[in-house]
Amino acid sequence: MFKLGTYQTLNVARITEYGYFLQNTSSKTDGEVLLPNKLALRELQEGENVRVFLYKDGEERVTATMQDPDVTLNEVAFLKVKDANDFGAYLDWGLDKDLFVPHSEQIDTMREGQQYLVYMYLDEQTNRLAATTRLDRFMESENITVEEGEKVDLWIWKETDLGYKVVINNTHEGLVYHNEFFEDIFYGDKTVGWIKQVRDDNKIDVTLRPIGYDKVEPNAQHILERLRHKDGYLDLHDKSDPEKIHNRLEMSKKTFKKAIGRLYKKEIIRIEDDGIYLR
Incomplete structure (x- = not known):
């Protein structure tokens, strides 16, 4: 089919x-x-x-x-409006035909040149692909497919009094509280997080730090901060040159080995031949 x-x-x-x-x-x-x-x-x-x-x-x-679009069915993407008229808005999604957003699927009137977080769906009445900024309608809240401690993909969605709503794995709505942010984030950002708690009412709390992050000592925390800023990877390991470690992290090799050992035991990082990675 x-x-x-x-x-x-x-x-x-x-x-x-x-x-x-x-x-x-x-x-x-x-x-x-x-x-x-x-x-x-x-x-x-x-x-x-x-x-x-x-x-x-x-x-x-x-x-x-054979071209690759920027979004596929039942996924979220942050796309730019190429044109907007009386019928709706038309998004650039990497293909020759633009992706349509009807006026009824726009929370606020979409403007040419602006980017919006949208969900792509198949309109059953017209059998056409379309997009919407009304993401709430497509978020699954009954059958939760994530578990506490699990690493997940996130889209930064919208700010509330408590924090930021996020889209988890293109499927669920979650919340990252204000005190969980330690760097600037913006609407439409794509990042990773960890499931902190799935509540009895199926609401999901998310953290942007690996579970156990706040329980590590300062040197390990410093390494974690560097890992986050380097997309989860550092080309340093227990056999790295001491001077290289000191120049990069301002700590001795002995301190570095002790710190990554603790992170490894907490299953926050993994250690490979080419360096260390966030799990």
């Missing part, structure tokens, strides 16, 4: 002057979908399997592309 907004691996059934007609070999009822020449990133051979993304072109025909 051809499912809009998703990647599928299809087979090149035939080649024409317009492009490649693809089919799903596991289903004989799907028919064919065209991969236009301009959307094929390389020359393909008949019988070859190819991974493509499916959407509708300007003529409302199901179309395949």
